[in-house]
Amino acid sequence: PSNTGKIENAKTRELAQNIETGQNETLNTNQGVKVNDDQNSLKAGNRGATLMEDFILREKITHFDHERIPERVVHARGAGAHGTFQLYKSLAKYTKANFLTDVSAETPVFVRFSTVAGSRGSSDLARDVRGFAVKFYTQEGNFDLVGNNMPVFFIQDAIKFPDLIHAVKPEPHNEIPQAASAHDTFWDFISLMPESAHMIMWVMSDRALPRSLRMMEGFGVHTFRLINKKGDSHFVKFHWKPLLGVHSVAWDEAQNISGKDPDFHRRDLWEAIENGAFPEWELGVQIIPEADEHKYPFDLLDPTKLVPEEMVPVQRIGKLTLNRNPDNFFAETEQVAFHIGNVVPGIDFTNDPLLQGRLFSYTDTQLIRLGGPNFHEIPINRPVVPVHNNQRDGFMRQQINSGRTSYHPNTLGGGCPFQAGMMKGGFTSYAEKIDASKVRERSESFRDHFSQATLFYNSQSQPEKNHIVNALSFELGKVQTVAIRQRMLGILSLIHKDLAGKVAFKLGLAVSKPERPINKSIPADAPVEQYESKIVK
Numbered sequence: 001p002s003n004t005g006k007i008e009n010a011k012t013r014e015l016a017q018n019i020e021t022g023q024n025e026t027l028n029t030n031q032g033v034k035v036n037d038d039q040n041s042l043k044a045g046n047r048g049a050t051l052m053e054d055f056i057l058r059e060k061i062t063h064f065d066h067e068r069i070p071e072r073v074v075h076a077r078g079a080g081a082h083g084t085f086q087l088y089k090s091l092a093k094y095t096k097a098n099f100l101t102d103v104s105a106e107t108p109v110f111v112r113f114s115t116v117a118g119s120r121g122s123s124d125l126a127r128d129v130r131g132f133a134v135k136f137y138t139q140e141g142n143f144d145l146v147g148n149n150m151p152v153f154f155i156q157d158a159i160k161f162p163d164l165i166h167a168v169k170p171e172p173h174n175e176i177p178q179a180a181s182a183h184d185t186f187w188d189f190i191s192l193m194p195e196s197a198h199m200i201m202w203v204m205s206d207r208a209l210p211r212s213l214r215m216m217e218g219f220g221v222h223t224f225r226l227i228n229k230k231g232d233s234h235f236v237k238f239h240w241k242p243l244l245g246v247h248s249v250a251w252d253e254a255q256n257i258s259g260k261d262p263d264f265h266r267r268d269l270w271e272a273i274e275n276g277a278f279p280e281w282e283l284g285v286q287i288i289p290e291a292d293e294h295k296y297p298f299d300l301l302d303p304t305k306l307v308p309e310e311m312v313p314v315q316r317i318g319k320l321t322l323n324r325n326p327d328n329f330f331a332e333t334e335q336v337a338f339h340i341g342n343v344v345p346g347i348d349f350t351n352d353p354l355l356q357g358r359l360f361s362y363t364d365t366q367l368i369r370l371g372g373p374n375f376h377e378i379p380i381n382r383p384v385v386p387v388h389n390n391q392r393d394g395f396m397r398q399q400i401n402s403g404r405t406s407y408h409p410n411t412l413g414g415g416c417p418f419q420a421g422m423m424k425g426g427f428t429s430y431a432e433k434i435d436a437s438k439v440r441e442r443s444e445s446f447r448d449h450f451s452q453a454t455l456f457y458n459s460q461s462q463p464e465k466n467h468i469v470n471a472l473s474f475e476l477g478k479v480q481t482v483a484i485r486q487r488m489l490g491i492l493s494l495i496h497k498d499l500a501g502k503v504a505f506k507l508g509l510a511v512s513k514p515e516r517p518i519n520k521s522i523p524a525d526a527p528v529e530q531y532e533s534k535i536v537k
């Protein structure tokens, strides 16, 4: 195999059975027939027509014709690597998850970093959020921590995700701009979406221009739950802390690099790993007892809020090391399928409405991106533990299920696995109490859209503040509809007067009165007209 000499773990050893090098081997057709010549098609005379019977030509071209699959609808551009996760200290008090309690276990991981908006071929250094997705191949099944390099998100409810992405992607009539948020549709949406204020501060900051993927933080964003052996729940926020520190490039450097080497981040990650400078992150957790759920001036279920580290310190509990490049970009980095719903016993969800919607979206999109219901059998997606269940058939089924039965209950045996509940280690959902009316509403506790945006701006050094002013001026300067610029200035004035004033000056505009949503009695997503009539002047 091609991985001789590379660092191995349980997952890469398992992948080895699929690795093919072709070195010193005879060329074959897909049917295993040896091929003498794949450079000349079969013709009726050397100047004659090509013959339909040429199965060597047909097969070569047919396979080529079908090489492309859809790129991811978001996070299309990415770079991946294999590695391991080593726990420092057991979290047994909080969770029963084996990989978070057994300090002797070395858990294989595959990580994919990405930009969000650009297409597969876009530049690494676009101003954008970076995806930070980690698949842990644990002894209890796969756990995916599908996070970003920013701790909050643009919207509070997954039902708005298609709107957000339609706004940020290239405009539909001319596919411009590629991999950039500097255009009317994006700022139109943002200026009407005050809940984005906090995230916009992060995206306009240096955090959106990482120096290297090795120098970014990662965040699970949502509040999750840890469940211990007794069934007790604690809230948890996940963090990745890079041991190389957090570093960014300046905007003019980013633009320069994008022109000279659009693969800058991908190359940097690849070369660091090839040269043995293995990137490392510590896994951090902020743990909050269930009883403290309502203790904070924000809602733990609101993904536009972070839990300040001064309030709840981040405990560093283990280390992720990336130590091996993929053998094949398509087979591994492109075909890997992360899903926030891939959890193991001891980790559970909360009612964060963004999280809840994501639980639907990932499998749904992967069903089309990866061609049907068996994509969990693709080598990079297989868990390191065996899979036995009563699922059968579907396009591209690899597993050959023997035996007579594929249903439960049955008395005939012969192929039907036990339900884990009868044995140990099965997943049990946390028995959260629910007593509520079915409503299409958002909680009052999600209404403060500006305090943490202001907190973020105030936390920045003067040069960092200048970068935010410059970024907003550059981006809004590309917006052609003046009313959108004006509306954004209104939003900025709710974050920080100084910020709004400086951006307004650079745009040659006056800071306008905010159009929304200072009056907290009005829902943040009410139609603009409703705001305009009730603005607190």
Ligand code: HEM
Binding pocket: 071, 072, 073, 074, 075, 078, 112, 113, 114, 130, 131, 132, 133, 146, 147, 148, 152, 153, 157, 158, 159, 161, 220, 221, 222, 303, 336, 337, 338, 354, 357, 358, 361, 362, 365, 366, 369
């Ligand atoms: C892909 C993170 C919100 C839908 C991704 C990826 C990451 C990510 C890291 C790339 C995975 C990879 O490398 O293959 C996040 C974070 C979110 C968020 C941190 C908010 C906190 C959402 C929401 C939805 C969504 C709200 C939909 C309701 C998708 C889809 C993909 C994706 C469809 C493509 C998956 C694929 O084709 O494999 N997301 N996302 N995301 N995300 Fe999200």
